[in-house]
Amino acid sequence: MNVKAVVFDLDGTLLDTLADLKNATNHALGTVGRRALGTDEVRRFVGNGVPKLIERALAHTQSDGAPSDDAAVGECLASFTEYYDAHNADNTAPYDGITEMLAELKTRGIKTAIVTNKYDGAAQALKSEFFNSVDIAVGTSDRIRPKPATDGVELALKALGADRSCAVYVGDGETDMQTAAACGLAAVAVGWGFRDRALLETFAPYAVIDSPRELVCVLDALERE
Numbered sequence: 651m652n653v654k655a656v657v658f659d660l661d662g663t664l665l666d667t668l669a670d671l672k673n674a675t676n677h678a679l680g681t682v683g684r685r686a687l688g689t690d691e692v693r694r695f696v697g698n699g700v701p702k703l704i705e706r707a708l709a710h711t712q713s714d715g716a717p718s719d720d721a722a723v724g725e726c727l728a729s730f731t732e733y734y735d736a737h738n739a740d741n742t743a744p745y746d747g748i749t750e751m752l753a754e755l756k757t758r759g760i761k762t763a764i765v766t767n768k769y770d771g772a773a774q775a776l777k778s779e780f781f782n783s784v785d786i787a788v789g790t791s792d793r794i795r796p797k798p799a800t801d802g803v804e805l806a807l808k809a810l811g812a813d814r815s816c817a818v819y820v821g822d823g824e825t826d827m828q829t830a831a832a833c834g835l836a837a838v839a840v841g842w843g844f845r846d847r848a849l850l851e852t853f854a855p856y857a858v859i860d861s862p863r864e865l866v867c868v869l870d871a872l873e874r875e
Contacts, residue, residue: 655812659821662843747862827853
């Protein structure tokens, strides 16, 4: 395999965003009188985009477990977005070794993309803040459905001029593994993110890595196959 492009998930893969996601979620919940969530609770709810995060958080904080009404969802979404746009980098940072790994890929001439279930405005802001060396970031929008839909990856590969047969997908969750399969990309799972390694292994990715520097070794192995 001649690896020409690597597509990365963002939250839990390149960036540790959990604290800022928790703070934004709790700010939103507070606007409708709901209790705050702990870190592990929020960890379970992320991965499928902000609307799904809010739906899960509202349902989880209702004592009777009844579905949340549309007004509460809409109010929380607006509150979350306003807060997160102002605070998305307060506690967020790349995982150790990510910056060096991305620099190595650039040195090798491998193109890179971020495809995330964050709304596109936040995706672009975080790329600008932390990853100017990455060629493109794609978030969800009216035109781009959340993963595991293939929209974002297809757009990114087209922008990079890369065929899926020459691309690798790297992510930390079940949605990422499903996305890689739907797109026909070799999947690499990271063990430092928001999901358990054992869960990731059930999807039989090409590799599960425990540090960013291992990705280069995996790409070398793919090149030899």
